[in-house]
Amino acid sequence: MAPDNDPLVRTVAGRIKADLDRLAPTMTSMFTEVIPEFRHDDEVRRLMVASTESNLAAMLDMLTLAIGIDDITVPPAAAEYARRFAQHDLSLEALLRAYRLGEHMFVQWTMTLLAELNPPTDVALAAAARIADMVNSYIDQVIEGLIDIYESERRRWDARTDAARAAQVRAVLDADDLDLASAEQMLGVSLRGWQQFAVLWTPPGTRDPGAILRAGIALMAAATGKTPMTVEVDDYSRWVWISSAGKPVLDTEGLVRGLRGQPKLSVALGDPATGLDGFRQTCRDAQRARTVALATRTHGLTGYADVALSALFTDRVPEVQEWASRVLGGLMGEDETAARLRETVRAFLDARGSYTDAAARLHVHKNTVHYRVRKAEELLGHPLTERRLDLEVALRACAQLGLPKS
Template sequence: MADHVAALSGEVARRIAARLADLTPEMTTLFVDTIPEFHHDRAVQRLMVASTTSNLSAVVDMLMLGISLEDIVVPPAAATYARRFAQHDLSLEALLRAYRLGEHMFLQWGIQDLRRQALPADDALAVTSHVALLLNGYIDRVIEGLIDIYRTERQRWQERSDAAHAAQVRAVLAAEELTISVAEQMLGVALRGWHTAAVAWVHSDSAAAQLGTVGLLLTEASGRTPMTVYADASTIWAWMFFPGRPSVDVDRLAARLTEHDSLRIALGEPGTGLAGFRSSHEEALRARQVAEIDARPTQQLYPHAQVALAGLLIDRRDAVRLWVQRTLGELAREDKAMARLRHTVQVLLEANGSYTEAAARMHVHKNTVLYRVRKAEELLGRPVADDRLAIQVALLACDQLAATTKTPGPDTSVAAVHLQGRKPDTG
């Protein structure tokens, strides 16, 4: 019985094969009419027709010749079309949908052929079942191979295209002699308006997938689709372009970043023209440098405007640390008690010396602020209002540049000299 059904199925396949010249366009037209991703240019459409033809030929050969499913491989034309699909950034789901539509259409051709043959009902049902089973097995085998081909090509193509794009971006950033017109041609974007740069990164390969959300996060925060490029496997450079002065919702961006715990983003300040394209990127890079040594490891968003001073000081950290020790004395010590006092003084200075405002910002009682500031002044050897700018910069360096120390030198500490009852050596 099995041989009889296989023979009848082979006859159906043979009759379909004789009509493939007419049937193939019917199937390719279905793909184009049903699946938007199949609206290709002529060159890609020829590949799509070749892919469809090669699959149909493989199916009829399998049915006519009794080829085992174990011997089925992806036809070369189908593999080439899948690669082109990936290169055009078209969805894998659309490609797989076409295979399922093709499977259904081929089975309908077989049923129509059986009707014309007027076979006994039992034979017709048995042949239909046999053809459907083998056809489904063929589609499953080919789809399995196509998924691997598509994903491999998508990764390869993205890496290659990102590498080429990254090279163009680096050239625009580095080549000072470029005109803005040439830079725009190289990048494929307009540079005459406003733009804000961003640098996004993760610290481990296991978290690299979180970089895939960067474009969406920046779009949500700015309302603009950014130009992005992988600087390396763990870093993305991005630019958001605006017709007017940029507006980035940093609060929203910071909130969304908490959903991606390994992701960090630094933002440059708005700029215009080619110079602004470069300067905003440089500022984002400096903000990232600050982030890498920030004393607040839970922070994820670093706008340059908030860390600009630290960014300017970052290349002289040893000198900054020594200056901080001389300015803050024991208040620069690296422990929780000193950190609490530093924070209180910093908030007080930001509140323009208002103890009431500082207490409100810190959600503590005013007397708590008074007590902490008094302790800090004892360590400083002077009121915090004296030499306010130096104290504020030193506190910022402790906060953003980790310029604290475990053992500040008493011989260089203004506070220590004062507490010892000696006048500082001003010579």
């Protein structure tokens, strides 16, 4: 007569359930360590944790409550994680590998507990076989459902053309009456955390622009440590944004280095912001930064934070340049001497009137700064301490929007 191993199976499952707060993080850490695709941003990683915990809970219920295999369905968190995997174009193979690795780890836990409980050998073997068979059946059942979910989402996601995605982003930007849930459904991403938007582009006529833009997307992923969402706006530009629970941390130096290797690629970066309003803000910031970059023929990286003041004027560049001409007078010359004087005045004002600090910034002797400041004041017709704010704004506008055309 075969030994009754059900009480032992329930005991082992109960022990695992009682220790789940420790064991579940062990499994999720193993996933991120072994499978590169599982190293997501914080928002998606939390979904991975919820998926793992829901699968473990379902397996333990099956072992303790005698739930039949036909009653097993894909847990909602696991289904959503599979959909997110598909949206980010991550491989189905990586997702299925995680389930097999998780199955192996779970069975190892049960073997360890059986050794600690030390029942008779035949009882232990029967219990181990039953647990392994039930867990394997659960994994097979769930994987079958996950494949359908992943492939359906992949087809749905692919069916959304880039033109449609661009239209949806524009709708989210422009529809003030759109609520958060509707915006998230349209974009297919969470907008409850931090967002950071970038515009990538190459000059029209660039050879093989798609390869250059793909390289730019890879640079953004490396600089943020996140998997970006992308929209193909046209042959020569892409919209890219990062969505994460925590504030994005950008490796600016790494991004600038990478862009040096892509001389045909330019990136305009919005400031990070939170929520639906933040998504709209960072999108518009990136587009304004791009406008400044195009107006000044700037290549490489243009951050909105660095050109925010000038970005406010991009719709009225001729008027701003005309006003700057009145403020700066003789400093508006196009020759090298005038450019050097403008640079010196900016450094002097940034240094709060310190000749020593300004000289250090310009890598010149302090006496040179004295001479240039005096010359600039002669051209202006007044000391730099007068109309200081106007001077600083006019100088910045000229540096970022260019001099008026003669």
